[in-house]
Amino acid sequence: MASIKDVASKAGVSVATVSRVLNNNPRVKSPARARILATIDQLGYQPSGIARNMRSQSVRVIGLVISDIQNPFFTTLVRAVEDVAYENQYTVLLCNSDEDLQKEQLYIDVLSRERVAGAIIVPTGKDACTPLVNARVPVVMVDRTVPDLVADAVVLDNVAGAFAATKHLIELGHRRIGLVGAPTSVSVGRERQRGYEKALRASKLKLDPRLICIGNFKEQGGYQAARALLELDPRPTAILAVNNLMTLGACQAISEKRLRIPKDISVIGFDDMPWFALLTPPLTAVRQPTYEIGIQAARLLFARMQDAARPVETRVLKPELIVRGSTAAPARG
Amino acid sequence: MASIKDVASKAGVSVATVSRVLNNNPRVKSPARARILATIDQLGYQPSGIARNMRSQSVRVIGLVISDIQNPFFTTLVRAVEDVAYENQYTVLLCNSDEDLQKEQLYIDVLSRERVAGAIIVPTGKDACTPLVNARVPVVMVDRTVPDLVADAVVLDNVAGAFAATKHLIELGHRRIGLVGAPTSVSVGRERQRGYEKALRASKLKLDPRLICIGNFKEQGGYQAARALLELDPRPTAILAVNNLMTLGACQAISEKRLRIPKDISVIGFDDMPWFALLTPPLTAVRQPTYEIGIQAARLLFARMQDAARPVETRVLKPELIVRGSTAAPARG
DNA sequence: TCCGCTCCTGAAAACGTTTACTTTGGAAAC
DNA sequence: GTTTCCAAAGTAAACGTTTTCAGGAGCGGA
Numbered sequence: 001m002a003s004i005k006d007v008a009s010k011a012g013v014s015v016a017t018v019s020r021v022l023n024n025n026p027r028v029k030s031p032a033r034a035r036i037l038a039t040i041d042q043l044g045y046q047p048s049g050i051a052r053n054m055r056s057q058s059v060r061v062i063g064l065v066i067s068d069i070q071n072p073f074f075t076t077l078v079r080a081v082e083d084v085a086y087e088n089q090y091t092v093l094l095c096n097s098d099e100d101l102q103k104e105q106l107y108i109d110v111l112s113r114e115r116v117a118g119a120i121i122v123p124t125g126k127d128a129c130t131p132l133v134n135a136r137v138p139v140v141m142v143d144r145t146v147p148d149l150v151a152d153a154v155v156l157d158n159v160a161g162a163f164a165a166t167k168h169l170i171e172l173g174h175r176r177i178g179l180v181g182a183p184t185s186v187s188v189g190r191e192r193q194r195g196y197e198k199a200l201r202a203s204k205l206k207l208d209p210r211l212i213c214i215g216n217f218k219e220q221g222g223y224q225a226a227r228a229l230l231e232l233d234p235r236p237t238a239i240l241a242v243n244n245l246m247t248l249g250a251c252q253a254i255s256e257k258r259l260r261i262p263k264d265i266s267v268i269g270f271d272d273m274p275w276f277a278l279l280t281p282p283l284t285a286v287r288q289p290t291y292e293i294g295i296q297a298a299r300l301l302f303a304r305m306q307d308a309a310r311p312v313e314t315r316v317l318k319p320e321l322i323v324r325g326s327t328a329a330p331a332r333g
Numbered sequence: 334m335a336s337i338k339d340v341a342s343k344a345g346v347s348v349a350t351v352s353r354v355l356n357n358n359p360r361v362k363s364p365a366r367a368r369i370l371a372t373i374d375q376l377g378y379q380p381s382g383i384a385r386n387m388r389s390q391s392v393r394v395i396g397l398v399i400s401d402i403q404n405p406f407f408t409t410l411v412r413a414v415e416d417v418a419y420e421n422q423y424t425v426l427l428c429n430s431d432e433d434l435q436k437e438q439l440y441i442d443v444l445s446r447e448r449v450a451g452a453i454i455v456p457t458g459k460d461a462c463t464p465l466v467n468a469r470v471p472v473v474m475v476d477r478t479v480p481d482l483v484a485d486a487v488v489l490d491n492v493a494g495a496f497a498a499t500k501h502l503i504e505l506g507h508r509r510i511g512l513v514g515a516p517t518s519v520s521v522g523r524e525r526q527r528g529y530e531k532a533l534r535a536s537k538l539k540l541d542p543r544l545i546c547i548g549n550f551k552e553q554g555g556y557q558a559a560r561a562l563l564e565l566d567p568r569p570t571a572i573l574a575v576n577n578l579m580t581l582g583a584c585q586a587i588s589e590k591r592l593r594i595p596k597d598i599s600v601i602g603f604d605d606m607p608w609f610a611l612l613t614p615p616l617t618a619v620r621q622p623t624y625e626i627g628i629q630a631a632r633l634l635f636a637r638m639q640d641a642a643r644p645v646e647t648r649v650l651k652p653e654l655i656v657r658g659s660t661a662a663p664a665r666g
Numbered sequence: 667t668c669c670g671c672t673c674c675t676g677a678a679a680a681c682g683t684t685t686a687c688t689t690t691g692g693a694a695a696c
Numbered sequence: 697g698t699t700t701c702c703a704a705a706g707t708a709a710a711c712g713t714t715t716t717c718a719g720g721a722g723c724g725g726a
Binding site for chain 2: 680
């Protein structure tokens with residue numbers, strides 16, 4: 001591949017002059033400039049980003065570490081981050097940690113080595129981000145937080161979301177509400193469970209630990225947790241699933257058992273999806289402003305990249321309960 | 334951030350020796366090696382990927398340009414590519430062209446400038462990839478092809494998929510089958526329409542151009558195309574939608590019109606999704622081996638990166654018709 | 667004692683840019 | 697005609713690695 005030297009010698013000028021033309025420095029006058037542009041065209045020359053990065057000691061790339069590329073929630077997040085990056089002429093280095101601590105660790109190492117300008121991270125483990133933060137790389141956590149890490153974050157008010165959903169079920173008359181929960185090792189799992197428990201306590205209902213089943217964040221985790229709940233005797237009359245894919249899995253378990261929603265069992269999902277409305281009945285769900293979460297995280301990152309000294313900030317966005325047909329009063333008896 | 338020089342001077346050795354330790358060169362003996370490792374630890378030194386890239390004139394990154402990050406089909410593709418990249422210790426630079434030619438062009442420029450080791454591209458426009466290919470950057474097209482571009486590709490047998498779906502409808506007795514089609518400027522749109530037409534011709538049915546409505550690849554495109562079809566008099570008795578999001582949009586249009594599936598109208602979607610089976614009735618669909626497509630594309634890319642001289646290859650994978658409850662014989666009259 | 671060999675380490679070049687500083691040449695001012 | 701000044705273009709250093717080549721220490725054998 002042609003380098004700036006080739007262009008310079010072919011055009012009969014010095015590399016400095018070529019560089020000036022590339023960077024639109026107006027000090028290069030027309031005869032030289034025209035000749036250089038022609039030569040560039042002729043050689044199909046493209047300046048090496050590698051060398052530019054080297055020279056400038058910076059890269060116009062931001063890292064994005066998510067935990068499940070196949071989850072539409074994170075996909076919307078990616079979309080938002082991409083949009084903001086594009087506006088700022090940055091590109092996105094995408095890493096899928098797959099809820100795997102080792103993978104997360106490795107990717108964060110990569111981001112650090114490659115000297116990305118900043119990173120947006122959905123943290124899976126407790127300490128993975130620490131090295132980045134210590135190396136003064138701008139970092140924004142999104143969706144989840146980790147305790148004791150001083151970094152910007154954008155998250156949902158998970159407690160409020162789970163509280164509202166559970167309260168809705170209680171108000172409909174449910175007393176045995178199953179939770180298809182997520183691992184409490186991540187903040188999302190912890191907080192949504194806390195919201196559920198808070199609503200039960202607020203209504204003076206007893207917490208029955210058997211009504212809480214934990215699964216991984218995927219379809220399969222929801223399926224298994226829901227199956228366990230459906231085996232209970234007496235069966236819960238309602239289920240709250242704490243993320244979108246787990247909701248899908250829970251619905252599958254319910255449909256396998258030939259139970260009807262909401263007649264036999266009410267269901268609330270977390271994180272509304274377009275197709276929730278198409279199900280029969282359409283699913284009641286806690287909607288997150290997902291795209292907005294992503295946008296804010298990205299903007300926060302760019303703000304931090306511009307000003308390392310600005311105060312650390314955690315933004316908490318509000319969920320909204322969308323009541324549709326999958327929740328109703330429990331059957332008598 | 335500390336550099337190799339800092340480590341060298343602090344440990345009282347030359348940069349060469351430090352570099353050797355970093356690269357596990359066994360020629361460095363223990364007193365020096367131990368001192369260097371300690372110093373590295375102490376300074377929190379991390380070798381600069383930027384400088385390494387500069388020196389090696391290469392980057393362990395592959396570019397991935399997709400047209401819609403929010404479409405689960407592409408997401409699965411990303412996942413597959415990521416998995417293969419991870420195995421090979423490469424990372425993925427993700428670009429979302431958003432079906433926008435300008436964005437695609439820009440991203441391909443970025444990939445070229447950044448000297449990525451290779452690229453996997455879902456081409457939106459006709460010529461965007463050409464510069465990359467001309468610059469001898471290994472490129473694999475996926476999902477779509479562009480005519481006259483000599484590059485590896487992995488695609489679905491779209492004609493066969495649409496043919497099978499349409500034939501299934503014809504065999505059920507449908508004679509007026511609407512196509513919720515995609516722009517024929519991209520191969521996927523063209524070929525799926527061709528499969529549809531081929532099936533009609535094979536059964537000696539007349540092609541009615543009013544039964545073909547084209548929309549963009551998203552939910553909204555499917556919604557609008559389906560609405561147009563549902564306005565026809567007489568209404569089609571069946572609809573084939575040519576991608577997953579368009580199927581979602583078509584279902585919304587049908588549900589708005591209060592038509593029942595399959596009693597009033599049969600529906601087939603393209604590209605099966607987990608939630609298709611949860612709809613009432615569960616959707617009949619043409620399933621693509623999406624993950625496999627991504628894996629093959631990535632493997633092909635790595636093969637090409639290793640051997641630029643290997644013959645150019647186009648792999649065509651087979652779809653499968655999954656018959657569920659959304660297709661039935663048309664109502665009498 | 668000296669040569670030659672091995673083994674470890676150091677010096678320096680190279681990768682492709684950008685940019686501060688220097689040189690050149692021509693025109694204006696005297 | 698000489699000096700001065702300015703614009704335009706060139707020279708070279710720097711960014712942080714890796715790697716080639718060279719140097720030197722240690723040691724065994726003659």
